[in-house]
Amino acid sequence: MLRRHFVSYGALALTVAFSAGAQAQSAPADYPTKPIRLVVPFPPGGGTDILSRIVASKLTEQNHWTVVADNRAGAGGTIGISEAAKAQPTGYDIVMGQKDNVVLGYYLYKNLPWNPAKDLTPIAHVAYSPVIIATSENSKYKTLADVIAAAKADPGKITYGSPGNGTSIHIAGVLFEKAAGIKLTHVPYKGSNPALVDALSGNVDLLVSSVPSAIGQIKAGKLRPLAVTSAKRSSSLPEVPTVAESGYKGFDVSTWYGLFGPKGTPAPIVAKINGEVNKLLQMKEVQESIQAQGAEPQAMSVADFDKFFQADFKNSKAIVEASGATIN
Numbered sequence: 001m002l003r004r005h006f007v008s009y010g011a012l013a014l015t016v017a018f019s020a021g022a023q024a025q026s027a028p029a030d031y032p033t034k035p036i037r038l039v040v041p042f043p044p045g046g047g048t049d050i051l052s053r054i055v056a057s058k059l060t061e062q063n064h065w066t067v068v069a070d071n072r073a074g075a076g077g078t079i080g081i082s083e084a085a086k087a088q089p090t091g092y093d094i095v096m097g098q099k100d101n102v103v104l105g106y107y108l109y110k111n112l113p114w115n116p117a118k119d120l121t122p123i124a125h126v127a128y129s130p131v132i133i134a135t136s137e138n139s140k141y142k143t144l145a146d147v148i149a150a151a152k153a154d155p156g157k158i159t160y161g162s163p164g165n166g167t168s169i170h171i172a173g174v175l176f177e178k179a180a181g182i183k184l185t186h187v188p189y190k191g192s193n194p195a196l197v198d199a200l201s202g203n204v205d206l207l208v209s210s211v212p213s214a215i216g217q218i219k220a221g222k223l224r225p226l227a228v229t230s231a232k233r234s235s236s237l238p239e240v241p242t243v244a245e246s247g248y249k250g251f252d253v254s255t256w257y258g259l260f261g262p263k264g265t266p267a268p269i270v271a272k273i274n275g276e277v278n279k280l281l282q283m284k285e286v287q288e289s290i291q292a293q294g295a296e297p298q299a300m301s302v303a304d305f306d307k308f309f310q311a312d313f314k315n316s317k318a319i320v321e322a323s324g325a326t327i328n
Contacts, residue, residue, distance in 0.1 A: 031269060032092065035066040039095040041080025043073045046163060046192035047210035047295070051127055051257050052096045054289050058280055073191055076166040076327075077101030078109055081260075085114040089264035094123060094273070099255045100167035103313050107320040108166035108327050122309045123259040123270050124277035125300040127290050130230030130254050131172040132214055132240070133160075134207045134223045136200055144226045144246045147206065151182035159185045160206035161195035163213075165327045168255040172229050173208040174323040179248045199223065210255060211236060211294025229253040236294040256312075257295070258305060267302075274302045 038056070042048045049071065056067055072080035081101045087093035102116050114120070133144065141147050151158050162170045165188045177184055187204050189195040192213035199207035200222055207214060207223065211234055217223040218237065225240045231252040233242055243251040259277065261270065278299040280286055290297045300308065 028268075031272065032065050034092060035068050036091070037070050037087075037093050038067045039080045039084045039093070040069055040071045041073065041077035041095065041097065041101050042071070042163065043191035043193055044071055045213070047129065047212035047293075048077070048096055048098055048257060050212050050293050051290065051295060054286070054293065055126060055277070055280060058283065058286050058289070059276070062280070063276070075109065076105050076164040076170075078105040078112060078166075081105070081116070081120070082113060084260060085119045085262055087262045089121070089262040089266070091261065091265055091269035091273075094259050094261050096126070096257060097260045098168070098257045099312065099316075100163070100169070102258075102260065102309070103316045104168055104171060104320060105166050106313070107317055108325065110327075117310060117313050119263045121261045121263055121265040121270060122302065122306045123261055123265070124274045124302075125256065125258040125298055125305045125308065126277065126281070127295040127297050128254050128256040129210050129212055129295040130228040130234050130242075131169050132207075132209055132211050132218075132225055132234075132237070132294075133173075133176070133227045133229070133243075134199070134209065134214055134218065134225045135205060136202050137222050137224055138202065139205065139224060141205070141226065142224070144241075144243070147226065148180050148182055151180070151184060155183035156185050158206065159187050159204045160208050161187045161189055161198050161204040162208045163192040163195055163210075164188045164190060166325065168253070169208050169210060171320065171323050171325055172253040174325045175253055175319075176208075176229065176243060176248075176251070178323065179243070179251055196223075215292075215294040234294060235296065236291055256298075258309070270302055274305075 040049050040052050072083050078101050084095035106116055135141050192209055198204050218225050227243045227246050228234050228240050229243050281297045281299040287297045
């Protein structure tokens with residue numbers, strides 16, 4: 001079991017040749033000299049929390065930094081991002097963000113005190129994950145086609161739980177409704193775990209979730225997976241068809257996870273953390289641990305992550321508008 005307080009990020013220079021001038025700008029040799037706060041914007045047990053602790057657990061074995069997990073749930077994960085965005089840019093406050101709150105939340109929540117493209121510093125991409133549509137083992141729905149047929153016969157009767165309004169998982173549910181030409185009733189929760197509990201008990205008909213949050217109960221036979229929303233099948237659940245395979249060609253919705261700091265976080269410190277995380281993601285045991293949770297590890301340089309993030313932020317505005325998703 002991973003501890004709430006854990007030792008984490010160590011030092012690894014980027015694999016490039018620095019000039020003497022660049023070396024002068026390297027991260028302080030004694031960094032960090034105090035605990036680093038890692039904000040987790042969702043409750044314990046959800047996909048973001050699980051991935052954060054997998055990364056931290058392995059880094060504990062490699063380094064001697066102290067990182068304290070700080071779960072700051074609420075408002076689709078935007079509360080946790082707000083905590084990180086307003087922190088001092090010293091390298092001692094970072095956040096495990098994802099598409100949900102860093103990108104989509106900006107377009108769905110009114111009057112947020114930050115703009116992700118201006119107020120956050122991308123540090124390291126960690127993983128990406130498809131969304132899964134599942135139901136209780138006792139559900140009458142055996143396939144995605146069963147759900148679609150029932151929804152067309154009685155629009156709005158079938159309910160689905162998600163981790164919250166405005167998350168990429170909520171957006172995936174809305175886009176699925178549009179693709180299939182059906183009407184479902186969305187039931188938002190404050191995080192993945194509460195939605196999972198109600199899906200298992202049958203209080204909602206369907207669960208729309210990240211794979212990391214649901215895979216444990218799927219493996220235990222308590223949840224019946226119906227489809228994943230990515231273009232390709234999940235390596236963790238290769239037997240589960242995609243929405244595209246179920247008759248909706250081109251359907252592809254995934255979420256991603258990455259570390260961010262406040263605007264102005266020193267570039268040498270960003271590079272130091274990025275290098276160490278990328279080293280971690282090359283380890284077979286870490287890759288297997290992340291994949292076992294239903295996500296796919298993916299390392300990026302600081303520049304590549306920034307480019308990826310900026311493009312996703314720009315493109316997501318039209319996606320949110322097209323989906324018709326709103327915050328209730």
